[in-house]
Amino acid sequence: MMLRNAIQLQTARRTVATSQQPDPAGSIADIIDDLDSAFLTLPKREAAARLTKVYFQFANSSQPVLFEPTFHSHLDSLYSLPMTIDLGRSHDTKDIQLTVFVVLEVFAVALLVLQKQDPSKMSTSLPDRYHRVALMALDHTGLPPGIQGVQFLLLESQYCYHHSETLTVWSTVGAALRLAVxxxxxxxxxxxxxxxxxxxxxxxxxxxYAMDRNISIARNLPTCLADGAISVEFPSVLSDNVIAKQKPGESAQQNIDGADSNTSKAKLVCLHVLRWRRLQSEMQTVLHQQAPLGYAPIDIERWQHDAQHRIMEWYKDLPRTSTFDPNERRIIENFDLTYHRAMLYLYQPSPNWLNPTEAAWLKILDAAENMVRLYRKFFEEKRFTIYWQAVEGLSAAGTALLNAYSRSSSVKERITLSVLRELVQTCSNVLWGMVSLFPSFKARRESFDEYVAAKLQELEATPSKDSDIPPGISFEHHHVNAVDPFTTGLLPPDDHVDSGAMPVQPDDNVMHDWTDFEQAAFDWDALDNTVDFIPDTWN
Structure with missing residues (x-):
């Protein structure tokens, strides 16, 4: 959901539709006032503590919107109120309404993260409801000024960012960044x-900044601020509790030396993500934007060589200390995917790099092959929390493989057509698995399959000497034994997956309360053993 009038950075009410018919233009209806939020309940404190842990380990760690001690103050304040009141409407003080927004939105994001762990245990309708009630509370007060206003916009953006269907996050993040400036x-x-x-x-x-760069580049949209205008330093790597005890002007870096117990491992990883975002932004600027008037064009190949060196240095600088436990080392492994995605982005064709060299095509091949392998592995291990991003990355890898094979003689010497077919089949099968969990990606998967079918038909019409596939064989989903989604567990053996039917929409008139969440059998023990987890938000 978007905040009202994001351009003016305020939460003014939408115009309520007078007709019962849906808006033919596809705009979002004003549903807030139609929600029956009476007797909305909070979870028990134990469940609230678990949701808070989920949020700060799985969302706020990679996108540090909130200061954890401050949030716990909000949580304590809300739980000190009577539990029989209507959270969405009855509080008439601004401070309480803002507290309701922060707490319910954090719970909503946490529920979305848990929903990705196993969508069969909970639909998005429950987190959607509390997200909407959180916005109702904010609607009563308006967006607060200053840093808190930026935080609230980013908190709403986090919800859209983690949602499998709500991809309107770009405008909200843009509003947050403009207000920050x-x-x-x-x-x-x-x-x-x-x-x-x-x-x-x-x-x-x-x-x-990081959310703006990631979303803008993924959706091929303009960014909201030039890198040259930024001079603020990166945030501290100390834990929030340690920062809260620091004196004004005390250097955080001086406290890090010899005090590893005060350093947050999640923040070390987060800073590495920020370094990647700056590299990502530079690549987008050089490869996809015109040079400013009065400036000579960049020597792309020379710049690529330098950029590749810096990407490799970034990758080598990953925190890989011997003190990391298996779960933390698993987190670092996620950066392998980021590295190969960076190499693909650096060398694939772009507006300023239309004709890659043979050496570049081989680098594209290597990067795309590794991406396909890692996407399959991470999907099977349920590592993804940002599925729209995984869908885009996997589609990009499959498309790059086909383009590399069709345009490069060196690539044809490296792999056979049958190997190419298996690789793109793996892409398609994993996409089918994602769609089985989140049907809203069905159109994206189908467009990828159509492109693959057309491209393979073109390639098979003129088989090379090392091809073992006769011409004329069309691309069909289950005909190649690269990854069989029915035997690997990627897809359930149900005919309805292929039917094209849209998922059943949640009924907003059905009352939900936190017992819906509490009855879901999440593996809390596994969560308790996951320390400082950073999901796939950087890829």
Whole structure:
């Protein structure tokens, strides 16, 4: 859901539709006032603690929107209120309404993360409901000014970012970044302030920046701020509790040396993500934008060589200390996918790099092959929490393989047509598996399959000397034994998967409460053993 009038950074009410018919233009109806939120209940404190842990380990760690001690103050404040009141409407004080928004939106994001663990245990209708009630509370107060306003926009963006169907996040993130610039968060302040306030400024800006870059590049949309305008330093790697105890002007870096117990491993990884976002932004600028007037064009091949060196240095600098436990080492393994995605993005054809060299096509081949392998592995291990991003990345890898084979003689010497077919079949099968969990990706999968079928038909019409596939064989989903989705568990053996039927939409008139969540049999023990987990939000 979008906040009202994001351009003006306010949450004014939408115009309520007077007709019972859906808007033919596809705009979002004003559903907030139609929700029956009476007797909306909070979860028990134990469940609330678990949801809070999910949020800070799986969402806020890679997108540090909130300062954890501050959120716990909001949580304690809300739980000190009577539990019989209507959270969506009855509170008439601004502070309480803002607290309701923060707490319910955090719970909603956490529920979405859990929903990705096993969609069969819970649909998106429950987190959707609490997201909407959270917006109702914010609607009563309007967007607060200053940093808190940026945080609230980013918190809503996190919800859309993790949702399998809500991809309208770009405008909200853009509004957050523009507001951040308006209040000067893109530069460090001149005046001295507390360590907490300074770190919140930095983390809020860099979260807005990182989300803007990732979404804009994934959706091929403009970014909201030039990199040259940014001078603010990265946020601290100290844990929030340590930062809260720092004195104004005390250097966080000085406290890191020899004090590993004070350093948050999640923040070390998060800073590595921010370094990647800056590299990603540079590649987007050089490869996809025109040079400013008065400036000579960049020597792309020379720049690529330098950029590849910096990407490799970034990859080598990953935190791989011997103190990491198996779960933490598994997190670092996720960066393998980021590295290969970076190499693909660096060398694949783009507006400023239309004709890659033979050496570049081989690098594209290597990157795409590794991406397919890792996407399959991570999907089978249920590592993904941002499925729309995984769908885009996997489709890009499969498309790159076909283009590399069709345009490069060196690639044809490296792999056979049968190997190519198996690789793109693996892409398609994993996409089918994703669609079985989240049917909203069905159109994207079908467009990929149509492209693959047409491209393979073109290639098979003129078989090369090393091809063992006769011409004229069409691409069909289950004919290649690369990954059989029915034997590997990627898909259930149900005919309805191929039927094209849309998923049943949740009924917003059906009351939900937190007992729906509490009855879901999540593997909390497994969660408790997962320390400082960072999901796939950087790929």
């Amino acid at each position: 308006e209040i000067g968060l893109h530069k460090d302040p001149i005046e001295e302030m507390s360590a907490t306030d300074l770190d919140v400024r930095r983390r809020v800006f860099w979260t807005a």
